[in-house]
Amino acid sequence: MAREFHRADRVADAMRRELAQLIQQEVRDPRLGMVNINDVAVSRDLTVAKVFVTFVGEDDPSQINTSMKVLNKAAGFLRRLLAHAIQMRAIPRLQFHYDETSVRGQELSTLIDKAVLADRKHRDDNSDAGED
Known part of the structure; x- marks a missing residue:
């Protein structure tokens, strides 16, 4: 029997692909290095998206903390860009978490x-x- 894909899963996959490009191309903060998006978990009601990230070459906890603050501050900006890229009535609120x-x-x-x-x-x- 084929696996049933929920809308939240499809939205999470689209957001993961778009966020990977948007962070690389649009976020110009020098404190932010290379970001890997490991997963996006969207709530069933599509109001919140938890974005799990890692940073390439970052082992220092203070640098990771700084990068997380940069991403969480840019969440509104990225959400607005996502709204233009993904045709949805409402884009989930982004919460970045270190994976x-x-x-x-x-x-x-x-x-x-x-x-x-x-x-x-x-x-x-x-x-x-x-x-x-």
Whole structure:
């Protein structure tokens, strides 16, 4: 059976595509670097859109905080530009959120790599001790 797509899902997808272009081309704040839009979650009543973003090459929490403030201040401007790009009666209010899933994924990947290396070293030590 085909998956049923709700209007909120279609709106979220269109907003994600448009916002990626608009932020890159229209937001000219020097404090804002490269922005990746990971996801857009639109409420069922289409009044609020949560935009989950990450920043390319940004690890400093103070810089991330500054970039988030810039995006949230530009939310009204971006909403107006979205209204011109997407033909809808009302454009959802934008709320930008920092998406920590990629950072957390990298941390977990590093921990797994360390555990595998420690296990391999432990096996090598045990096999060397068994040969004597």
